[in-house]
Amino acid sequence: xxxxxxxxxxxxxxxxxxxxxxxxxxxxxxxxxxxxxxxxxxxxxxxxxxxxxxxxxxxxxxxxxxxxxxxxxxxxxxxxxxxxxxxxxxxxxxxxxxxxxxxxxxxxxxxxxxxxxxxxxxxxxxxxxxxxxxxxxxxxxxxxxxxxxxxxxxxxxxxxxxxxxxxxxxxxxxxxxxxxxxxxxxxxxxxxxxxxxxxxxxxxxxxxxxxxxxxxxxxxxxxxxxxxxxxxxxxxxxxxxxxxxxxxxxxxxxxxxxxxxxxxxxxxxxxxxxxxxxxxxxxxxxxxxxxxxxxxxxxxxxxxxxxxxxxxxxxxxxxxxxxxxxxxxxxxxxxxxxxxxxxxxxxxxxxx
Amino acid sequence: xxxxxxxxxxxxxxxxxxxxxxxxxxxxxxxxxxxxxxxxxxxxxxxxxxxxxxxxxxxxxxxxxxxxxxxxxxxxxxxxxxxxxxxxxxxxxxxxxxxxxxxxxxxxxxxxxxxxxxxxxxxxxxxxxxxxxxxxxxxxxxxxxxxxxxxxxxxxxxxxxxxxxxxxxxxxxxxxxxxxxxxxxxxxxxxxxxxxxxxxxxxxxxxxxxxxxxxxxxxxxxxxxxxxxxxxxxxxxxxxxxxxxxxxxxxxxxxxxxxxxxxxxxxxxxxxxxxxxxxxxxxxxxxxx
Numbered sequence: 001x002x003x004x005x006x007x008x009x010x011x012x013x014x015x016x017x018x019x020x021x022x023x024x025x026x027x028x029x030x031x032x033x034x035x036x037x038x039x040x041x042x043x044x045x046x047x048x049x050x051x052x053x054x055x056x057x058x059x060x061x062x063x064x065x066x067x068x069x070x071x072x073x074x075x076x077x078x079x080x081x082x083x084x085x086x087x088x089x090x091x092x093x094x095x096x097x098x099x100x101x102x103x104x105x106x107x108x109x110x111x112x113x114x115x116x117x118x119x120x121x122x123x124x125x126x127x128x129x130x131x132x133x134x135x136x137x138x139x140x141x142x143x144x145x146x147x148x149x150x151x152x153x154x155x156x157x158x159x160x161x162x163x164x165x166x167x168x169x170x171x172x173x174x175x176x177x178x179x180x181x182x183x184x185x186x187x188x189x190x191x192x193x194x195x196x197x198x199x200x201x202x203x204x205x206x207x208x209x210x211x212x213x214x215x216x217x218x219x220x221x222x223x224x225x226x227x228x229x230x231x232x233x234x235x236x237x238x239x240x241x242x243x244x245x246x247x248x249x250x251x252x253x254x255x256x257x258x259x260x261x262x263x264x265x266x267x268x269x270x271x272x273x274x275x276x277x278x279x280x281x282x283x284x285x286x287x288x289x290x291x292x293x294x295x296x297x298x299x300x301x302x303x304x305x306x307x308x309x310x311x312x313x314x315x316x317x318x319x320x321x322x323x324x325x326x327x328x329x330x331x332x333x334x335x336x337x338x339x340x341x342x343x344x345x346x347x348x349x350x351x352x
Numbered sequence: 353x354x355x356x357x358x359x360x361x362x363x364x365x366x367x368x369x370x371x372x373x374x375x376x377x378x379x380x381x382x383x384x385x386x387x388x389x390x391x392x393x394x395x396x397x398x399x400x401x402x403x404x405x406x407x408x409x410x411x412x413x414x415x416x417x418x419x420x421x422x423x424x425x426x427x428x429x430x431x432x433x434x435x436x437x438x439x440x441x442x443x444x445x446x447x448x449x450x451x452x453x454x455x456x457x458x459x460x461x462x463x464x465x466x467x468x469x470x471x472x473x474x475x476x477x478x479x480x481x482x483x484x485x486x487x488x489x490x491x492x493x494x495x496x497x498x499x500x501x502x503x504x505x506x507x508x509x510x511x512x513x514x515x516x517x518x519x520x521x522x523x524x525x526x527x528x529x530x531x532x533x534x535x536x537x538x539x540x541x542x543x544x545x546x547x548x549x550x551x552x553x554x555x556x557x558x559x560x561x562x563x564x565x566x567x568x569x570x571x572x573x574x575x576x577x578x579x580x581x582x583x584x585x586x587x588x589x590x591x592x593x594x595x596x597x598x599x600x601x602x603x604x605x606x607x608x609x610x611x612x613x614x615x616x617x618x619x620x621x622x623x624x625x626x627x628x629x630x631x632x633x634x635x636x637x638x639x640x641x
Contacts, residue, residue: 070609077406077612095405165509173610211512213595225491226511336404347611350598351424 034059036274039076039083041261042067042216043239044135046287046294053281059274067216069172076101076266084269085278087134090125090260091174091331097130098336102264104130109276112283115303120260125333131262132279133300135235135292138258138320138328139175140251142222142232144244155179155252158231159202164209168218168230173346174259174331175231176203182254188332196345203349213350222247234318235297249317251324258328260300391625398618406612416619425603432600435514436582439521443529443578444571446522451533451570452563466534469527477524481591484523488516488592512594520588525581529574536570537563572635580628600624 042065066072289307292299403409488510495507548558586601607617
């Protein structure tokens with residue numbers, strides 16, 4: 001074959017090639033199967049939870065994962081629609097609401113809502129119950145018992161020079177700013193720039209000691225001995241401690257905040273009825289207990305507690321004692337101006 | 353099919369403006385949709401304002417640019433230039449001998465080695481970096497081997513240091529330096545070097561006076577192809593680097609991901625783009641002069 005001819009052959013193929021996807025698309029059946037598109041944290045559901053739902057209802061669940069809340073929010077904001085059900089942290093709900101990204105779950109549509117413990121009904125971050133609590137946990141300190149002789153007792157220990165380069169902090173505005181506020185005795189309601197200057201200073205002072213700011217990969221670093229002391233979310237550490245039993249978790253003496261991850265329906269969800277069915281299913285006592293047993297976070301589902309593993313149920317690190325529970329507070333619901341101050345302060349810490 | 357053949361003869365034969373426009377169309381559309389429109393959108397966004405909860409308010413002004421010149425970002429810029437520069441120099445120092453070997457010495461192994469050079473690109477660099485973590489970790493391959501052999505008494509913390517960042521960057525960008533170098537060495541006529549030998553030049557003289565100057569376009573292309581993407585890299589620091597080595601790429605990605613300040617992130621990106629385009633333009637003028 002001479003050269004111009006082969007070039008011609010190539011062009012011919014190039015002209016025909018774009019037609020192929022169109023042909024394929026024409027062959028594909030119109031999508032009629034019942035399905036719910038669910039966007040959740042990684043490692044945040046039981047192994048059988050969703051297959052069991054599909055078996056029972058015939059509704060398939062397309063399950064997508066994120067490992068970072070900021071990334072999830074950016075993805076949604078950038079126009080990832082398609083999802084029906086999403087897990088949102090309590091502090092993000094006002095933001096999602098304000099940007100019109102989620103829609104309210106109509107009152108009275110969920111028959112299992114009554115299974116929730118009273119504490120989780122009509123919460124301050126969502127008094128109209130437009131979302132449904134899924135799991136909750138605390139933020140505390142993880143440490144390696146073999147390498148840290150005196151167990152940490154205070155957030156101050158994360159500022160201790162002797163742990164230089166062995167510390168990791170959550171890469172998360174809410175948690176890092178809250179801890180700084182707790183140490184400085186600044187209320188979360190503040191909007192005084194001077195307070196935020198102090199917060200920034202405290203966190204910048206800690207920076208030379210910190211090996212990583214991370215919300216997920218630090219768990220591997222803990223297991224691998226790269227770091228020995230970490231600010232962590234309770235359940236993540238309990239999951240990791242299955243791999244390395246030397247890891248332990250403490251709630252610092254200054255106390256800590258609790259947070260609640262909630263199920264929310266995305267605006268424009270196309271499979272609303274089946275999504276509501278899935279939420280109701282997740283609220284069933286045995287299902288909620290199955291999830292809690294698997295991910296080791298606390299379930300807000302009171303009716304589920306008899307079915308939660310006894311070891312977990314009696315573990316004060318997972319379900320704090322009554323006295324400690326009274327002290328645990330939810331994060332203050334930030335307005336947009338406060339929220340801006342928080343993230344600006346955190347961004348400045350990262351740059352410093 | 354004869355119809356198509358006839359159409360193709362029209363398209364490929366002779367100099368017809370309509371035909372050349374048609375041939376240019378796919379590439380132009382590609383550039384317009386994937387470069388011009390997104391970059392234009394980014395520039396427009398960079399003049400907008402950041403509203404409550406990161407909503408974009410379409411009130412235009414220069415405030416984002418004013419913020420970008422805050423001196424607190426200067427160390428980030430200098431650090432980024434430092435890392436990108438060091439990576440480029442290291443890639444050149446490692447890459448030139450490699451390209452030289454591939455061109456003149458590799459013989460029948462040449463193609464296999466060239467493919468080998470590309471192998472790291474077959475997996476995502478995310479996977480590659482995680483593998484480096486396994487190699488470099490305190491309980492990783494190197495430390496375990498050195499500890500077992502008795503060379504070390506305590507593991508070395510390689511990870512989250514400038515060393516780990518440079519290693520990651522050089523590892524990933526080395527082929528970007530080697531391939532243009534290889535291309536320019538490869539197309540160099542061997543007869544010129546032979547002529548130099550015939551005229552009495554030694555190996556070094558021939559290399560310094562003939563081979564090196566002729567490969568300079570490859571050196572420049574390799575450096576540009578390494579330096580520019582390095583300036584925007586954020587993944588390497590995110591995975592292998594610690595909090596003290598925050599680079600421009602991390603600053604920009606944080607505006608979009610964490611701070612939810614897209615207009616400011618766009619302004620930073622536009623400035624980076626402007627700096628690059630300006631730099632390349634100056635370089636071209638200098639080259640012509």
